[in-house]
Amino acid sequence: MTRLRKMMLEELERRNYTETTTRAYIHTIEDFACYFHRPPDQLGTAEIRQYCAHLFRDRKLTDNTVNQRVGALRFFYVKTLKKPWSVEETPYPKKRFHLPVVLSREEVARLIESALIPFHRTILVTLYATGVRRAELANLKINDIDSQRMVVHVRGGKGRKDRDVMLSPNLLEELRQHFRRLGRKPAEWLFPAGRWHTDTEHPITTKVVWYACRQAAKRAGIQKQLHPHTLRHCFATHLLEDGADLRTIQVLLGHSDLKETTIYLHLSQRHLSAVASPLDALPIFAPAAKRPESN
Numbered sequence: 001m002t003r004l005r006k007m008m009l010e011e012l013e014r015r016n017y018t019e020t021t022t023r024a025y026i027h028t029i030e031d032f033a034c035y036f037h038r039p040p041d042q043l044g045t046a047e048i049r050q051y052c053a054h055l056f057r058d059r060k061l062t063d064n065t066v067n068q069r070v071g072a073l074r075f076f077y078v079k080t081l082k083k084p085w086s087v088e089e090t091p092y093p094k095k096r097f098h099l100p101v102v103l104s105r106e107e108v109a110r111l112i113e114s115a116l117i118p119f120h121r122t123i124l125v126t127l128y129a130t131g132v133r134r135a136e137l138a139n140l141k142i143n144d145i146d147s148q149r150m151v152v153h154v155r156g157g158k159g160r161k162d163r164d165v166m167l168s169p170n171l172l173e174e175l176r177q178h179f180r181r182l183g184r185k186p187a188e189w190l191f192p193a194g195r196w197h198t199d200t201e202h203p204i205t206t207k208v209v210w211y212a213c214r215q216a217a218k219r220a221g222i223q224k225q226l227h228p229h230t231l232r233h234c235f236a237t238h239l240l241e242d243g244a245d246l247r248t249i250q251v252l253l254g255h256s257d258l259k260e261t262t263i264y265l266h267l268s269q270r271h272l273s274a275v276a277s278p279l280d281a282l283p284i285f286a287p288a289a290k291r292p293e294s295n
Helices: 003-014 019-036 045-057 063-080 105-113 118-130 134-138 169-182 206-220 228-241 246-253 258-265 269-273
Strands: 151-154 163-166 199-203
Touching (some): 003 019, 003 063, 019 045, 019 063, 045 063, 105 118, 105 206, 105 228, 118 163, 118 206, 118 228, 134 228, 163 246, 206 228, 228 246, 228 258, 246 258
16 A cells, blocks of 8 residues: 555545545545556646546546546645645536436336346335435445334435435335345345355445346336436435425435435426416417407
8 A cells, every 4th residue: 555545545534434435535546646647746736637627528527526536636635645725726617407317107117127136126126215325225234124113224324424214115025025035134234245145244336236227227128327326316206296395305315405405396297297387378378269359
């Protein structure tokens, strides 16, 4: 382990960053240094700007991904190297507003039924039934399933925050079938790793969750861009359409700001159809019997 890598890891651990963020930040600094073939502490503002342009122009990364990369670089320079950082010279890329993809309930059902193997089916059912992120799902443990209170405990979610979500009776039955297929209850992890899912010491990786979604979408003939987070969007949107309020959805999703949750107002058919277009009020579109007679 290099001196700089060790220093950065210590700074990340001291601030209790999640394992996922730590990996992403370390990878960014390694990629940054590799791009210029020089140690990262020998690179400065000009190289950061050039690197960000490369991420957009050549790698076609999204604004959200580049923002994360810039955050990693800022952490490295400010927290690890103790150097100043000018927001004017190295600003965060401007984010574009994107509405996420949402599947209809029929498409969600088709996706679940098209799972490649039963293990993948349980992953998809859990994603949709709870709205958890893929890393949160991968790290679920057996004792996080509380069948007495009918809740799922999500521990150490984004921002190291814990929360509870509902445990659907249908999900509980799916999990019981999952245990029977494994031949036993896993010792710790709800979704154990290994080719035959017999690794008692490690959970599946997020790549397994991604693969389960992509394979099911392909088999179901769903052409929309789909990934594990899509089922989180479906969970929230369908709850809103069923009458759940935004504050409840915010808590279930683990959003720190209600503004993050309001995006689902743009996606809810119930809320969109509740408002009539002003076009419908124009006299020229009134039924013939109701149109005012012209002289």
